[in-house]
Amino acid sequence: MNALLTVDNLTVRAGADPATRILDGVSLTIHEGEVLALVGESGSGKSMTALALIRLLPAPLVAEAGALTVAGEDLLAAGERRMNAIRGGTIGMLFQQPKRMLDPTATVGAHVAEPLRRFGRLSRAAARRATVELLADVGIPEPRRRARAYAHQLSGGIAQRVMIATALAGQPRLLIADEPTTALDATVEAQILRLIAAKKAELGMSVLFISHDLRVVSAIADRIAVMYAGRIVEQGPAAELLAAPQHPYTRALVECSLLRPDEHGELYAIPGHAGPALSLTAGCRFQPRCAASHAARLEHQCAAAEPELAFSGGGSADHTTRCWVASPQAAPSHAAQPKEQV
Amino acid sequence: MTFLVKRLMVLAVTLFVVSFVVFLIPYLTPGDPARKILRARVGDLDADPEALAGLRETYGLDRPLLVQYGDWLGGALRGDLGLSYTSRTPVVDMLGGALTVTAVLAISTLLLALLVAVPLGSLAAVRRGTPVDTAITTVTQAFVAVPEYWLAPVLVLVFSLQLGVLPSAGWEGPASMVLPCLTLALRPMSYFTQVTRASMIDVLGSPHITAARARGLGFGATMLRHGVRNALLPVLTLFSLWLAGLLGGSVVVEVIFSIPGMGRLLYESVVNNDVPAIQAGIVSLVGLAVLITTLTDVVHAWVNPTVRAPHVSG
Numbered sequence: 001m002n003a004l005l006t007v008d009n010l011t012v013r014a015g016a017d018p019a020t021r022i023l024d025g026v027s028l029t030i031h032e033g034e035v036l037a038l039v040g041e042s043g044s045g046k047s048m049t050a051l052a053l054i055r056l057l058p059a060p061l062v063a064e065a066g067a068l069t070v071a072g073e074d075l076l077a078a079g080e081r082r083m084n085a086i087r088g089g090t091i092g093m094l095f096q097q098p099k100r101m102l103d104p105t106a107t108v109g110a111h112v113a114e115p116l117r118r119f120g121r122l123s124r125a126a127a128r129r130a131t132v133e134l135l136a137d138v139g140i141p142e143p144r145r146r147a148r149a150y151a152h153q154l155s156g157g158i159a160q161r162v163m164i165a166t167a168l169a170g171q172p173r174l175l176i177a178d179e180p181t182t183a184l185d186a187t188v189e190a191q192i193l194r195l196i197a198a199k200k201a202e203l204g205m206s207v208l209f210i211s212h213d214l215r216v217v218s219a220i221a222d223r224i225a226v227m228y229a230g231r232i233v234e235q236g237p238a239a240e241l242l243a244a245p246q247h248p249y250t251r252a253l254v255e256c257s258l259l260r261p262d263e264h265g266e267l268y269a270i271p272g273h274a275g276p277a278l279s280l281t282a283g284c285r286f287q288p289r290c291a292a293s294h295a296a297r298l299e300h301q302c303a304a305a306e307p308e309l310a311f312s313g314g315g316s317a318d319h320t321t322r323c324w325v326a327s328p329q330a331a332p333s334h335a336a337q338p339k340e341q342v
Numbered sequence: 343m344t345f346l347v348k349r350l351m352v353l354a355v356t357l358f359v360v361s362f363v364v365f366l367i368p369y370l371t372p373g374d375p376a377r378k379i380l381r382a383r384v385g386d387l388d389a390d391p392e393a394l395a396g397l398r399e400t401y402g403l404d405r406p407l408l409v410q411y412g413d414w415l416g417g418a419l420r421g422d423l424g425l426s427y428t429s430r431t432p433v434v435d436m437l438g439g440a441l442t443v444t445a446v447l448a449i450s451t452l453l454l455a456l457l458v459a460v461p462l463g464s465l466a467a468v469r470r471g472t473p474v475d476t477a478i479t480t481v482t483q484a485f486v487a488v489p490e491y492w493l494a495p496v497l498v499l500v501f502s503l504q505l506g507v508l509p510s511a512g513w514e515g516p517a518s519m520v521l522p523c524l525t526l527a528l529r530p531m532s533y534f535t536q537v538t539r540a541s542m543i544d545v546l547g548s549p550h551i552t553a554a555r556a557r558g559l560g561f562g563a564t565m566l567r568h569g570v571r572n573a574l575l576p577v578l579t580l581f582s583l584w585l586a587g588l589l590g591g592s593v594v595v596e597v598i599f600s601i602p603g604m605g606r607l608l609y610e611s612v613v614n615n616d617v618p619a620i621q622a623g624i625v626s627l628v629g630l631a632v633l634i635t636t637l638t639d640v641v642h643a644w645v646n647p648t649v650r651a652p653h654v655s656g
Contacts, residue, residue, distance in 0.1 A: 054556055095549065095553060097549065101552075102550055103572070104648060105571045105572055107647075114557060170558065
């Protein structure tokens, strides 16, 4: 399989201050036809990653990367005109809250026809026909009537289908779906997930699927990258990562997603909260909330230096973890010898 | 188009109510109408009883109020608003001329204001927080406080007396419109600029703009197709309020530039106690204001589908 998207060492800062690393050294690869899920809690930098990929970060934020390549094209070297062809063309985007992503003064049909006319170079009439076909194709009933509707007349599920039709209109090689089902009912969520999976299989797209919900991700992802405070902390094949999570944070996420009450009838919650990415220490970012570090008596080492993303032993070779506890062989020599896994 | 029909019915009812109230006003002020007419015409304070009786007869002032109103309303519906007490010419003719002049002045003024304000406000919004934005915001805020009776003489001084390029008064040809329009446009232009800026900032931050950029629309194209239309909704409302206000005529500007508009007509009618002219003037202004509001609603519905189209989910 060839890599469709390569992100190497993507860093996002607020302004010129080097201390404000909102995203820090994020490296991702998505192969052709693959679904990579980016998982983490709110504020961990998932959406920031998506916007940085299409180079649409809001004003004070600045992105830097060693490499940013999509379908063999270097996005760092692309001019604004070329970027406009890549956005909506090579890369399609889905967002949370689909109704707010539609212009309230433009019809559904106008949204879908826009990329059709631009990328497909269709005439007005041809674009109108293609729009109705696309709307029908993403499972919208009465597509002819819906094409004349406005955002406020749609349910969230239909609006997300419209967004999918709009994203597919440019025949993208990569679909970036940023929490596409978070604002939807559970039943609608399942439908939208099935639709994305079906379109991915039909069109051979790759998907970067961003979510905070491991249960949603498990239904669609080939591989999973877990993000914490602007860092990728674990990455690997979906089934393996879910069955045998290595990083204490991933374990905690898996535990949360099970919705399994303990003996007191309480659901599991990760203690503490994610600190702001602005107040970084030298050590592992999860250390202040990490029970494993405490149990393994590695607090000193975990707080002193941040581990690399490394093979953590067991499982496939491309399953990597950023943890002193899980990857003992990665520990620097001057640190205390860590114990076996907890 | 039931929306429009409903609106027009509201318009008719409003006009009916307003006309009655306006008709009553001169009768609520103390004094005998016949005496007022005579005083308006000849300045005679010690009126001859026979002359008064004659006037009552001519204008039907001794009939019951409701009969007089019915008579007046019937005439108004046929386009007959009576004779002016002072000039004894049909009020309709006086009003028609003045209203046309004022309408031309008001509409050119506001179009000028809009033409400057929308690009200026948008520029300030796009360059938010930069010196450009600060300059635009500060200057337009200052402009709001510039009074017309100061600005008009200054403009006359510069363009008519010093440079000699524009007439200082009168209402003949486009050149004579320039200074009155500039004088009147300064304040609405400042308000429009600030409202455009605020609503443009709102729109720039809205998610559908990000989505449009992510579809590959460039910044300019996104603004044109998905920004301006949304941003102009509040400006549209403000525009209609100003239009209704300016149609009443600006006494200050019309007097300074000797423009035969509504402001001067109404002012003189009130001074002369010319009741038919006052009545007709006020009713037509209120009617126009309601008509403009109605038209604004129609335009609003056209621009903003959430007003027009029913909310259905599913």
